[in-house]
Amino acid sequence: MPVWTLYGIRRGIATTSWPEKEGPTQPGVLGLPHYHADRCQDNCRACADVCLPGALSFESCEAEERLALDYGKCIGCQLCTEACPNDALTKSNDWAFGVRNRDDLIWTEALQSPPAEEVTRKIQKYFGRSLHVRHVDAGSCNGCESELQALNNPYYNLHRLGIFFTPSPRFADLLLVTGPVTYAMQGPLRETYNAMPEPRWVMAMGACAVSGGASGGGYSCGHGVEEFLPVDIYVPGCPPNPAAMIHALLLLLNRASQHVQGGQVAH
Amino acid sequence: MRPEEIPQACDDLMKAGGRLQMAYAWFPAPGQSVEVAYLAATAPHEPFVFLRCSLPADSPHLQSLAPQVPLLGWYEREIQELCGVTFDGHPEPRPLVLHEGAHPTMPPLDPRYQPDEMMPFTSEPWDRPPVEGDDVQTLPFGPVRADVLESAQIFFYYIGEAILHCHPRLFFKHRGMEKRFEGTLPSLGVVLAELISGVDSIAHSLAYCQAIEAACGCEIPERARYLRTVLAELERLYNHLHYFGHLCHTTTLKVGEAQGKLLAEQSKQINGILTGSRFLRGILKPGGLRRDLDLSTLPEMLNRLQPEITTYLRSMEETNSHLDRLITTGHLPLQTAYDQGATGPVKRASGIGRDLRGDHPYAAYDRLTMNIPVRTEGDAHARVQIRMEEIHESLSLIARAAKDVPEGPVSSEISNVSGGEGLGWCEGARGSTYYCVHLDNAGRLARVKIKSPSFSNWRVFPLTVHDTNMMDYAINEASFGLTMAGCDR
Known part of the structure; x- marks a missing residue:
């Protein structure tokens, strides 16, 4: 019979050195597309025509129409990057997109949105070193759950950062919601939130929870968590990369800085 | 095929070794007719067989095949709720996909139902089977379950360690x-x-x-x-x-x-x-x-x-x-x-x-x-x-x-x-x-x-839970390898 303890020791350390040390953790994985406004030709619309969740749309601005891009709705299907004839939208490997302000996921010409406010000093004081998370699946495709489960695998090893998933909302500091919130999950979601002690925070994880994504709306779905609960952190992506999830959790704890403002990654 | 010919055709198909795979309905001419189709697989490398019949749009009725072909039970209930076809003689005429309290103005899959119209919903109690006996305890488990798991509710009726009956309530994640x-x-x-x-x-x-x-x-x-x-x-x-x-x-x-x-x-x-x-x-x-x-x-x-x-x-x-x-x-x-x-x-x-x-x-x-x-x-x-x-x-x-x-x-x-x-x-x-x-x-x-495969296997899974014990439940569920999203859609 195998001695599993020895098996584990022989296997060695599998955990990534990120985020203590910098470095790519996911070679090759495509993130949300980059937008190069200067290359966009007027009235082409090829990108918006293939955008199923409506992340790309045209809005009127001073008698002319211009492209509006909302990363909160983007599911990273890359169809726009293939449809654009001028390379105004290109593929990228950006994933670290957690933001405190929903507007920061909407592309704006200049970085004009105000610097994100610190949520509250209390978080740092009470939870800076440890956080307990209650996850609620409010109608996801199971992609987000698959990546959330990956956080506890030896590679990401979330425990080393002092962050734990807890079975009971009574012990939870953070409610992490995935899915667009179906009619049947509205009640259980509210009850879970109400069972949490204060202070408490809410994180919308994935395009569905942020905006409804590609599955929001229709006869049985809402358009994200915002309609039902106050959201403190938004994490777009479909599903967000596990590293983006960790970044967002650290962002909540003020242990990481926000990478994105006005829909643009600050390099 | 005429609607009344379906049960006989289904019988013949099964006698010849065919196995029903699924059933669904759609609206070729909205407001005029609804078509119900049954898909069956026969021998390997033989083409799949469809049994199809057209029904009038006003109060469509069809004989339930679930008593002969139990696996069709869920498909018929789904068609009934989402497409408005009534199945006569269905052995389990309870809501399945749409929970008690969901009252769409018309069957949601009818093309005349507006794509962005949220259906009205009021919270109503779940219609689950009564189980009598002094020692029988009940345990509702879910829809928010321990760990990072998909939403589903499993209702146990049990005595001590022994599970008498396990009654899952699924489709919390039905996204349409x-x-x-x-x-x-x-x-x-x-x-x-x-x-x-x-x-x-x-x-x-x-x-x-x-x-x-x-x-x-x-x-x-x-x-x-x-x-x-x-x-x-x-x-x-x-x-x-x-x-x-x-x-x-x-x-x-x-x-x-x-x-x-x-x-x-x-x-x-x-x-x-x-x-x-x-x-x-x-x-x-x-x-x-x-x-x-x-x-x-x-x-x-x-x-x-x-x-x-x-x-x-x-x-x-x-x-x-x-x-x-x-x-x-x-x-x-x-x-x-x-x-x-x-x-x-x-x-x-x-x-x-x-x-x-x-x-x-x-x-x-x-x-x-x-x-x-x-x-x-x-x-x-x-x-x-x-x-x-x-x-x-x-x-x-x-x-x-x-x-x-x-x-x-x-x-x-x-x-x-x-x-x-x-x-x-x-x-x-x-x-x-x-x-x-x-x-x-x-x-x-x-x-x-x-x-989706999980729709099929979630129907089967509870049958392996009745008369077992609580300690084995999680292991048994894991051994099936189910997802909710595919089942609920």
Whole structure:
């Protein structure tokens, strides 16, 4: 019979050195597309025509129409990057997109949105070193759950950062919601939130929870968590990369800085 | 076929060895008629059979086939709630997909139902069976369950450790995805198909693409066939590896859990390097693939993983404490598996040796020889062993497909056939996935019916829980390898 303890020791350390040390953790994985406004030709619309969740749309601005891009709705299907004839939208490997302000996921010409406010000093004081998370699946495709489960695998090893998933909302500091919130999950979601002690925070994880994504709306779905609960952190992506999830959790704890403002990654 | 001829035709089909696969309804002429279709598989390599009948739109009625064919029970209830067809003589006439309290103004899948109209909903009590007796206790478990799990509610009636009856309430996650396809271009529908069940993106998008290709009479290039086979097997690989990690979690084999989840992670990273997506999304399209894949580094990456996988699987099979929890747990007899519609590894662990890859080959499966593992024990251990053998088979298939893949284009042009209809299928990691598509006269999608393997296996699973004990429940559920998203849609 195998001695599993020895098996584990022989296997060695599998955990990534990120985020203590910098470095790519996911070679090759495509993130949300980059937008190069200067290359966009007027009235082409090829990108918006293939955008199923409506992340790309045209809005009127001073008698002319211009492209509006909302990363909160983007599911990273890359169809726009293939449809654009001028390379105004290109593929990228950006994933670290957690933001405190929903507007920061909407592309704006200049970085004009105000610097994100610190949520509250209390978080740092009470939870800076440890956080307990209650996850609620409010109608996801199971992609987000698959990546959330990956956080506890030896590679990401979330425990080393002092962050734990807890079975009971009574012990939870953070409610992490995935899915667009179906009619049947509205009640259980509210009850879970109400069972949490204060202070408490809410994180919308994935395009569905942020905006409804590609599955929001229709006869049985809402358009994200915002309609039902106050959201403190938004994490777009479909599903967000596990590293983006960790970044967002650290962002909540003020242990990481926000990478994105006005829909643009600050390099 | 006339509606009254359906029961007889179904009987004849079953006597000839056919097995019903699914049933659905759609509206070829909204407001005038509704069509109900039953899909059946006969012998391997024989074409699938459809039984179809048209009903008038005002109060459509049909004789229920569920008393003869139990696996149709859920499909008929779904049709009743979403398409408004009443089935006379149904043995379980309770709500299934739409919970008590959901009152849509008209059947939601009727094209006249507005796509953005949220249905009215008031919270009403769940209609579940009464169980009497002084010592019987009840335990509602879910819909928010421990750990990071998908939402579902399992209601136990139990005495001490012994479970009398297990009554799941599913479809908390019903998103109405089939409705979402309505009016969409076939080229964009593939993005929706990838999101039906996030961890089965290839199974769903492949079945969808093949359905569109069947509707348009499109032949895909040889290279695309091989690449699709590689993608489908990579999906099976990471799902099965995750399955073992989760299974070890339930049998409290901690290092086994860590190793299984690590191997699944490494497998997902290989997916990312190969396709840009850890879930193999954004690569398939009707007509072939969206872009060519470079397979040159794939065999080497998998060769590094293979010895670790082999050692890991063998170690689990040599661990008595682990096996002790699996052997004889959650027994599913062959007849129950057949009648109630079990599919995939669950079905093959109960002695039904059918696999769409071998029986109705698609992609490049007819160009590659493969073993279909079958067990007859029908317990959790048999379900585990099937998946172990499938992992080895997948690695072998990927290696051979990567070696044999011919050069050439990876997609062909899809000619827009208005009014076409087609059936596509795929044997995913969890079992048979079917897509039926109907296109309207403008070449847009009029109806897409999705049959996911978890819909089939969730119906079967509770039957293995009655009369067992609480301690085995989580292990038994893990041994089935179910998802909610695919079942609920």
